[in-house]
Amino acid sequence: MTTPTTALKAPAPGASGAGAGTPAARPPRRGRPVSPRGHSGWTPWLYLLPALVLLAGLLVYPIYQLGLISFLEYTQAQVSGGEPTTFKGFGNYATLFNDSQFWQVLLATVLFAAACVVSTLFVGCALAVLLTRIRALPRLVLMMAALGAWATPAITGSTVWVFLFDPDFGPVNKVLGLGDFSWTYGRYSAFALVLLEVLWCSFPFVMVTVYAGIRAIPTEVLEAASLDGASQWRIWRTIMAPMLKPILIVVTIQSIIWDFKVFTQIYVMTNGGGIAGQNLVLNVYAYQKAFASSQYSLGSAIGVVMLVILLAVTLVYLRLVRRQGEEL
């Protein structure tokens, strides 16, 4: 039962080679042929071939199709071949941008994702620091509990949380004395419930990753700060956070991307987007438009909007990484 702790103490095989966070430890490799056998020529492309074929067929082509459909008139009539597809230009986007529900959903998506990201990062980082201050046994217990939450499939996690907060049979209302208060009835309480579930299943990734990062910080630095009487908060702000910056960037971006795309939780917990669509987020909205009301072109247009937003996030990320002078 001591495996997780020993694993954490052992130097990570991947980390040792990657320089464990100190770029100076990485051997210089530029200007030197990596392959000792003369020209590598087509070999790397041969190795890349299966991956590139799969990605071209199932990622790049569908993205192109998504864009294409968003410019067409594409409803059930066109799908079944009853009517020819017609080009609508930006017509679908005009419909979408003139629909007040779209803006409402967009706003809800951004705010909901922001709330998820902030709370996940805060809880994850706080618990990572907490892990460094406790003995092996409580650490193991917390680690195992977190891994359990992490491993739980989104759909089962959603059903369990709905059950926990069930107005009739759930223990939470009983303990809090809320009677038969229905969490999924009100807009904000439903979002709060989903947020709790998302936080529950996504903080472990942040916690484990940041904890692994803290362990890679040279102990002398932390020791010196501690001896100088720095508070835990100050140690975090002036030593850990700056040294963990690369990890924090990765974790933040991953969280933004995951939380912006939350689908299963909303779909299952609020039964497809809540009463009168009050809990819709872009992902579920696109799905409902396409598969529930057969407006495939509108659904695709929403998909394109999501794609553009996430692409913008990615570009910011790439700039941040580049500015740190990291070699790809």
Add this chain to the structure above:
Amino acid sequence: MSVRTALRVKRPGRLAAEATALVIAVAVAFPLYWMVLSAFKPAGEIQSTEPRPWTLAPSLDSFRRVFEQQDFGRYFLNSLLVAGTVVILSALVAFLAATAVTRFRFKFRTTLLIMFLVAQMVPVEALTIPLFFLMRDFGQLNTLGSLILPHLAFSLPFAIWMLRGFVRAVPEALEEAAYIDGASRTRFLWQILFPLVFPGLVATSVFSFITTWNDFLFAKSFIISDTSQSTLPMALLVFFKPDENDWGGIMAASTVMTIPVLVFFVLVQRRLVSGLGGAVKD
């Protein structure tokens, strides 16, 4: 350990921290406990308005309902088959690609790496619409292939990105020595590099296994009429009824669906933690 000694605080402080950690651990584990508990509760106790955090009469009724449900075993096998195929193929394909982008210098290498990074950001859910038509045009709707292929493709960018650190960690001197000893490139790849990178492959496979096993959207969208090809999430939804949900059945099915992932996680968690460290620091 050394961090802990460095930050050794006064005893009450540490005890308070440990107490906090344990309380949080209990809170985090509680939903899972409640899930398993409810799965074993007899029907009367689940429908009770005075829920108790224990049961004195554990029963297998809910599990019986789950397993007696038509084709449940089939759903389970389908889920296992889809996730297993994706894990193995994705590991092999990503290993080759990661080797190409770390052990070779070639034109467009950096561009490719950026593309792999960007590909991770694509909202896969948004692609359900074009993928649905793609699968329909190739006659793949209602087949397990319609689940395997997209998950395989979508797991690749992250897997390649993550494996890069592991491949890079293998010293180049080893590669040179192998060639001097007369090993061919293929032999080096599969008999030397592959075993060395294997821990990384395990860490990576956690992610592809989980996303595939947990998939709900594709399973719901691409398997529309042939239920013999359904996967576990669909078996779970059966117990949601408009009038009254069968919570015992839902919790039992959830337990059955969660256990394989938990087992998988426990088996690989050692590699996972080190693997994450490696990938993220890279």
